[in-house]
Structures are given as structure tokens and as C-alpha cells.
Amino acid sequence: MKKSKLLRKTITKLVEASFKDGKTVESQVSRSITMLKTLPKYEAIWALTEYLKELKRKQRQHTMYIETVIPLSPIQIKKAKRMVEKKVKITKVLTAINPGILGGFKLRVGDEVWDESLLGKLNQIRKVIRN
Amino acid sequence: MADLIKQIEKEIQGLKFKAQKENVGAVVEVGDGVARIEGLSEVQYSELLDFGQGVYGLALNLEQYSVGAVIFGDFTKVKQGTEVKTTGKILEVPVGEALVGRVIDALGQPVDGKGPVKEKTHYPVEKIAPGVITRQSVDTPLQTGIKAIDGLIPIGRGQRELIIGDRNTGKTTIAIDTIINQKDSGVICIYVAIGQKISKVTQLVAKLTEADALKNTIIVVAAASDSATMQYLAPYSGCAMGEYFMDQGKDVLIVYDDLSKHAWAYRQMSLLLRRPSGREAYPGDVFYLHSRLLERAAKLNKEHGGGSLTALPVIETQANDVSAYIPTNVISITDGQIYLETDLFYAGVRPALNVGISVSRVGGAAQTKAMKQVSGRLKLDLAQFRELQAFAQFASDLDPETRTQIERGRRITEVLKQPAYSPVPVEEQVVALWAVTNGYMDEVEVDKVREFEQKYIAQLKLREKKLLGEIASKKELDEKIIKLLEKSAKEFAESFKRVVKKGTSKNNG
Numbered sequence: 001m002k003k004s005k006l007l008r009k010t011i012t013k014l015v016e017a018s019f020k021d022g023k024t025v026e027s028q029v030s031r032s033i034t035m036l037k038t039l040p041k042y043e044a045i046w047a048l049t050e051y052l053k054e055l056k057r058k059q060r061q062h063t064m065y066i067e068t069v070i071p072l073s074p075i076q077i078k079k080a081k082r083m084v085e086k087k088v089k090i091t092k093v094l095t096a097i098n099p100g101i102l103g104g105f106k107l108r109v110g111d112e113v114w115d116e117s118l119l120g121k122l123n124q125i126r127k128v129i130r131n
Numbered sequence: 132m133a134d135l136i137k138q139i140e141k142e143i144q145g146l147k148f149k150a151q152k153e154n155v156g157a158v159v160e161v162g163d164g165v166a167r168i169e170g171l172s173e174v175q176y177s178e179l180l181d182f183g184q185g186v187y188g189l190a191l192n193l194e195q196y197s198v199g200a201v202i203f204g205d206f207t208k209v210k211q212g213t214e215v216k217t218t219g220k221i222l223e224v225p226v227g228e229a230l231v232g233r234v235i236d237a238l239g240q241p242v243d244g245k246g247p248v249k250e251k252t253h254y255p256v257e258k259i260a261p262g263v264i265t266r267q268s269v270d271t272p273l274q275t276g277i278k279a280i281d282g283l284i285p286i287g288r289g290q291r292e293l294i295i296g297d298r299n300t301g302k303t304t305i306a307i308d309t310i311i312n313q314k315d316s317g318v319i320c321i322y323v324a325i326g327q328k329i330s331k332v333t334q335l336v337a338k339l340t341e342a343d344a345l346k347n348t349i350i351v352v353a354a355a356s357d358s359a360t361m362q363y364l365a366p367y368s369g370c371a372m373g374e375y376f377m378d379q380g381k382d383v384l385i386v387y388d389d390l391s392k393h394a395w396a397y398r399q400m401s402l403l404l405r406r407p408s409g410r411e412a413y414p415g416d417v418f419y420l421h422s423r424l425l426e427r428a429a430k431l432n433k434e435h436g437g438g439s440l441t442a443l444p445v446i447e448t449q450a451n452d453v454s455a456y457i458p459t460n461v462i463s464i465t466d467g468q469i470y471l472e473t474d475l476f477y478a479g480v481r482p483a484l485n486v487g488i489s490v491s492r493v494g495g496a497a498q499t500k501a502m503k504q505v506s507g508r509l510k511l512d513l514a515q516f517r518e519l520q521a522f523a524q525f526a527s528d529l530d531p532e533t534r535t536q537i538e539r540g541r542r543i544t545e546v547l548k549q550p551a552y553s554p555v556p557v558e559e560q561v562v563a564l565w566a567v568t569n570g571y572m573d574e575v576e577v578d579k580v581r582e583f584e585q586k587y588i589a590q591l592k593l594r595e596k597k598l599l600g601e602i603a604s605k606k607e608l609d610e611k612i613i614k615l616l617e618k619s620a621k622e623f624a625e626s627f628k629r630v631v632k633k634g635t636s637k638n639n640g
Contacts, residue, residue: 053196054196057196108155110170110172111154111155111156111170111171111172111173112152112153112154112155113151113152113153113154113155113216114151114152114153115151115152115153120151121148124146124148124151125143125146128139128142128143128146129139129142129143
């Protein structure tokens, strides 16, 4: 079903209003949801889904996700966060242990991935040999 | 082996590791070779995407939060949630001499079991066509070896000539004949099979091998069993391979067999990518799909190497309808069309060429002088024959002049008939067409015309080899040659008449 451009624009504006300094403003989120609920039912369901999807997307852009082989100390995490915050405001940090990357770390913010893992380096060597 | 290891060690030592910054996304939807990916915020249009496990794709639809991409190869490996990376590259295929004589797929991977293709040079699949500055007008003929085409609808190097007709009218045969005729001419041939049966492609490979024409031919296959994305890509890959040779200053002939199926594949892809559909459910840019491909055919000027890329696109019509969407599009893009008719095919006129509708817009400038000398009269005689053909059944009531014209037309039609896979050298074509247009076959029975032609050529080959050689080298019929031709044709016509008479009297007796 084609939704009106106006509704899409409204959703984008609501999502933007629900964020302040990279953090979600809960009161604004609940206000937005209440507002979208007033729409006719078929539009409300779609609008709410889209609103939540965009909200998640926006949250992802401010979430740093680090994969390492051994657990990182809080100082190391802080250092990494400081480095990334030069480009984008980070509001949430998630860490994961992944022995598959063999060593080093893999850092992800939004769609961007910085691969400093041993596996990534081995892959670079593999590329050179293949070529 | 030791050298190889040393070289690899050296390269690894020289390798500077850098933090790899990647732009990634995740597959949210996948089906029929098309995937919708969320993320990839920095992806570019037509960028190659890495789906992992050796599967690649092409970003075609860039939307606000998602990307529509087509997948090459085995799309069953791609699942919902699969991580996709941008590569920063546009799609490229290997090009070069190593591909000649091979059967490859749309990505340049060999499918003939003759081992890997060792080519380091790559060309982008999509490329802007050569501009005005680099081109020159068509001036060299590309001999197809088919009398009707070389005589009436000549093709020049760098031209785009459409072969159009219903199913089973001999479209592919014309293309194959043309390829066979290039075996000793130094022209590199590329045959792109789009959406065809693998059995048909196998037959074709066997035919080319038998005719010793595979040695200068590349066959690009995107068979009916391949995904629509591969069928969409195949002609562009073939064209990129041809462009490499054109840039080297060589002449290339490329056959796209056929562009109707290419349009179908593109329609399927576009519908799956949820692009808005237009007439006959084709997307709005289906004209651009073919125009950008065929514009890449060119004749480069001497400053740019002087190479050429001649394109022979094939279009299959439904019930002779040339006014359908795709045929009209391609007719308007190309520099002429060879129109084949089912009725003519079943009437025994093979190649089933309708010389009335078929045209070549630029080929005339490329025709050799010798052929021009004979084709002028040929066209006139055939046009008159077509006008008078309707009265042919009242032959007895017609005036002698009209009757002569009808009879001449019949004989010309006979001479223009030619069996499949047997291209004729240009000098033999000139001699045969000269003999028929100058009335040396007027007294021969219509059903004996082909026998006359064959025997006449055989005799010339045996006794007047020098004359044929002179026509081939001079490429024109001067007075001396014409006199010799007159003499030999007259003598042969008389002896043929005597032989035929003897044969009939023997039969009667």
C-alpha cells in the first residue's frame, strides 16, 4: 500500500524530535506514539511500525559494538569510545566475545565497521596471494 | 614452485596492514536472485557488493534506508541477515587473448572445462560509449558470406545491424554464417547467447569447431537455466570483451542472440526490484537498456587505433509483429535491419530474407566497388520483380518485356538462395550476381539456376583462378575484367545449354 509522502515526512520529523544528543527522549517517544495512534487504524499500524524501525536505525547510529577475543577493561572501552566520538556521538556501548576473529578487535557503529582483527589481516594476506 | 613461494613471501613482507574500514548492511529480503539490504549507507550505484562465500551482487536500487541488489551466481547461499559489504569497485570482467576460443559465463568464468582463464586485464562491464571525437564513419565492409546480405544489405565494420524475425526463420544461422566467414579475416567474433537452451549452444560450439571458426571466437553463455541477472549481464560482459580488442585496433564482431530474452530478463529483475512497470510490464528504462549497449558498437578513427566493434543484435518477433515494443525500440537504435519471414522460409527461400523491408542505413558506404557495380542493377531488377510478381500467374498474357523482368527476378531469387553454414567469398558472389544481372542465366531453367551457378564458379576456380584473384584484390570490375567475365560467362552458358539439351534428349529417348 502506498503511504502518503506527508505521513513519511511526519514520521521522520517525529524520530528526529525523539532524539537529543544521540539519546532517545522517552517522553517525546510516548508522545509520538500517542499521536500516531490517533490515525485511522490501517495507517496507524504502518506508521507505528515505520516509526519504531527508524527509531532503531537512529539508535544504531549512536551505538558502538565491539567484538574481541578477550574481555576489554573499562579503560580500553572508554578509549575506544573517545576515539569514535570524534566522529559520532556514542550513547550506548555493547561488547561481545568472538573467538572467531582470532585476535584484535572489530568495531561497528551504524553501517561502518573498522576491522582490526587478526582474521581481517589474514584475509588481506589471502587476497595478496590470490592476486 | 620455489620462485612462486619466494614471490609470495616478498609480497607478504611488503604488505602494509591497514585497519579495514567497511560499509556493511544486512539482507532483509531475498528471492529469485534479488536481495533487499538494509544499511550500506555509502554504497554507490552499480557498485559490486560482497555477500561472502564467494557470492557477489550489484547495487541497483538505492533507497532511503535500503538497497536493492541483484545477486550473481548461487543466490541460495544468501540468507536473511547475511552481512553484505561494499567493495568500492564496479563490476569488471577479464578480457584479453586468453578468452578467444573459449566458452565463458557472464562473469568471464570458463564453462568449457578447458581450465581457468589466465587474464590479468579487466574491463568494466558498464562503460560509456565512445564519443564523437573518437569515431569515424563506417567505411570497411564486414563480409557475411551471404550473397543476399553482402549484395543488398551490406554491413560495415562498426555498424549495428538488427536480425529480426519469428522463431525458426534462420536468425542464428545468419549470425553463425557471418562468424564462420570471419575465420581467416582476422576479425574477433563474440557470440553472446542469452536465455538459450544449453543444447543449442552445444550444437553451435560443435558447428564452429567443425568449421574451424572457434579459434577466433569467444562464446559468452547465459543459458535459460541461468538466473535473470546473469542473462541481463551477459551482453554487457561480451561487449566489454569486444571493446578490449577494439581498443587494441582490431576489428570485432559481436552477436547478441537474442535481445528479446535480454529484455525479458531485465523485466523480471525490475519487477523483483519493485521498480514501476510501464508498457507490457517492462520498466521505463528498457530503451536505455538496449541503446546504451548498442551505442558501444563503433568504428574508431586512426588516432584512436582504428578498431571497430560491429554489433548484430537478434530480436525474435511473435507472429511477424515488428511493431511490438522491444522490436520497435531496437529497430530505432540500430543502423538497419535484416528481416526474415516464416512464409519465405517455408517457400524454400533460405536465407528467408525479405529484401523489400530489410535495409542497411550505413553499409552502402562500406561496400566494395565491385559489389556496388553488381548490386545497383540487382536492387533495381529485384524491385521491378516485386512490383510485377503479382502478375506472374498471367504470364502468357504479359508483354515480352514484363515477362523477361519476371523471369529475371525468379533467377535472381534462385541465385540469392544459399545453404546454411556455407558462406561464399566476395569474389564468387560478385561473379554469380554479375552473371545473373547481365542475363547470362536468362535462358537457364529456374530449377537449374543453382546448378549453373555452382558449375560456373567451379569452372572459374579451375580455369580462371587469376580472374577471381584479381576481383578479390582490386575490389572493382574494370573493363578488362568485365571483358573476361563476358567471355567466360558466354562460353559457359552455351556449353551448359548443350549439356542440358543432351540430358533432356537422352531422357526423352
